[in-house]
Amino acid sequence: MDRILLVGNGGREHAIARAIKRSRISHELYAFMEAKNPGIAKLCKGFFIGKTTDARLVGKFAVNKKIDLCVVGPEAPLDAGVVDELEKYGIGCAGPTKSGARMETDKGFTRELLEKYRVRGSPAAGVFTDAKDASEFIDSLGKPVVVKPAGLTGGKGVKIVGEQLKDSSEAKEYAKEVLVKGVGGLRKVVVEEKLEGEEFSLQAFVSGRKVIGTPMVQDHKRAFANDQGPNTGGMGSYSDSGYILPFLRQEDYDDGLSIMKASVEAFRKETGEDYRGFLYGGFMVTKDGVKLLEYNARLGDPEAMNILSVIKSDFLEILERIVDGTLKDASFDKKATVCKYLVPEGYPVSPKKNELIEVDESAIERSGAVLYYASVNESDGKIYTSSSRTAGLVGIAETIENAERIAESAVRFVKGKLFYREDIGTKALIQKRIDHMKKIRGHL
Numbered sequence: 001m002d003r004i005l006l007v008g009n010g011g012r013e014h015a016i017a018r019a020i021k022r023s024r025i026s027h028e029l030y031a032f033m034e035a036k037n038p039g040i041a042k043l044c045k046g047f048f049i050g051k052t053t054d055a056r057l058v059g060k061f062a063v064n065k066k067i068d069l070c071v072v073g074p075e076a077p078l079d080a081g082v083v084d085e086l087e088k089y090g091i092g093c094a095g096p097t098k099s100g101a102r103m104e105t106d107k108g109f110t111r112e113l114l115e116k117y118r119v120r121g122s123p124a125a126g127v128f129t130d131a132k133d134a135s136e137f138i139d140s141l142g143k144p145v146v147v148k149p150a151g152l153t154g155g156k157g158v159k160i161v162g163e164q165l166k167d168s169s170e171a172k173e174y175a176k177e178v179l180v181k182g183v184g185g186l187r188k189v190v191v192e193e194k195l196e197g198e199e200f201s202l203q204a205f206v207s208g209r210k211v212i213g214t215p216m217v218q219d220h221k222r223a224f225a226n227d228q229g230p231n232t233g234g235m236g237s238y239s240d241s242g243y244i245l246p247f248l249r250q251e252d253y254d255d256g257l258s259i260m261k262a263s264v265e266a267f268r269k270e271t272g273e274d275y276r277g278f279l280y281g282g283f284m285v286t287k288d289g290v291k292l293l294e295y296n297a298r299l300g301d302p303e304a305m306n307i308l309s310v311i312k313s314d315f316l317e318i319l320e321r322i323v324d325g326t327l328k329d330a331s332f333d334k335k336a337t338v339c340k341y342l343v344p345e346g347y348p349v350s351p352k353k354n355e356l357i358e359v360d361e362s363a364i365e366r367s368g369a370v371l372y373y374a375s376v377n378e379s380d381g382k383i384y385t386s387s388s389r390t391a392g393l394v395g396i397a398e399t400i401e402n403a404e405r406i407a408e409s410a411v412r413f414v415k416g417k418l419f420y421r422e423d424i425g426t427k428a429l430i431q432k433r434i435d436h437m438k439k440i441r442g443h444l
């Protein structure tokens with residue numbers, strides 16, 4: 001009997017738990033969560049509520065439950081060294097060490113790594129610890145830039161000229177602020193040329209030299225329909241019935257995956273360590289090809305809900321193969337998926353927390369959609385919102401359009417002070433992406 005520990009309690013982790021439970025390998029699942037996610041709790045033999053960044057506490061729980069394998073969902077526990085701690089006890093982890101997690105937690109490390117090993121796909125970029133050097137670089141580029149704190153900012157640190165920054169003098173000011181305040185915990189800033197194109201997320205299972213790609217997904221960062229409003233953790237996402245999104249091409253996928261393979265190899269050469277776990281590349285397809293915007297050392301949230309809803313391979317077996325280095329391949333049902341996140345009113349600026357929600361789980365099941373609880377807390381059998389995204393609804397069908405209808409039809413079964421984006425996965429939105437890509441590639 002394999003004893004598995006899942007760390008985290010969001011929608012991504014509910015999807016991980018559900019995929020593990022479908023395994024034919026005999027197992028018991030435990031969870032270490034920051035709040036009681038009722039979906040995960042129901043799938044577990046036992047769980048503990050505590051800080052997931054308290055590596056020693058996670059270690060204690062794992063030892064106590066005689067855990068064989070641990071899978072870590074979010075970046076914060078990876079950054080806090082949860083994997084390093086568990087490995088001390090001989091517990092195998094599907095997730096990188098603190099050192100491996102730098103692919104996400106230190107954007108400066110990653111850009112320099114890719115440059116040193118001549119991995120293609122980076123925009124013109126510089127990494128700075130001195131504000132004057134950053135300013136000079138902004139001037140020398142002579143075009144709009146993007147300023148990124150090197151450390152973790154929960155997706156809220158990146159600022160772009162023409163969006164959050166008016167011009168290059170505001171970009172310089174922001175770069176200086178990042179260095180003075182240590183935004184994201186590091187006094188280091190990455191400045192990049194601003195790119196234009198369509199973004200895609202490519203998530204991979206990684207074990208040392210083996211990097212297995214999964215279907216492309218597109219997330220939607222803006223809070224409101226038509227990509228309006230403030231940036232969020234992601235309001236919803238879709239994938240198509242093959243690996244490729246309707247507005248992108250096989251070669252975009254191949255380029256993304258080969259950049260990821262080269263990056264994992266560069267990491268191994270640089271550190272002498274094997275990278276294990278998940279690696280998720282945020283890419284943009286531009287007129288000059290596929291460019292890497294960032295890496296995450298984990299699955300995406302919501303993107304994990306797309307791919308894990310249609311994974312055909314035994315996911316627990318994949319986790320075991322990630323740990324023991326025998327990863328071979330992964331297959332997925334040829335189905336499109338659309339995930340819509342319901343989020344608290346006021347999210348992301350001032351989300352209405354601790355609000356009661358009512359979920360008709362059996363009606364959702366009848367609608368054909370899959371429900372993933374996210375940032376909620378169950379107490380005395382009632383479910384309350386928390387400050388982040390509340391619940392994801394995933395529709396699965398032959399086409400994105402039909403998957404969208406299924407997700408949409410289930411929305412009314414989650415009641416509370418919530419909102420969501422009606423446009424994600426609609427024909428009109430996909431057409432907009434197609435037109436945009438045609439323009440970018442110069443075919444209009």
Ligand code: AMP
Pocket residue numbers: 123146148155158160192193194195196199221282293294
């Ligand atoms: P990151 O955290 O690096 O993925 O950045 C967050 C978001 O900022 C991305 O999803 C993009 O929408 C945008 N972004 C990041 N880098 C660039 C870039 N070089 N050019 C244009 N947009 C970017």
Ligand code: GLY
Pocket residue numbers: 155219233234296299300301302303
């Ligand atoms: N979908 C955005 C993220 O997981 O970072």
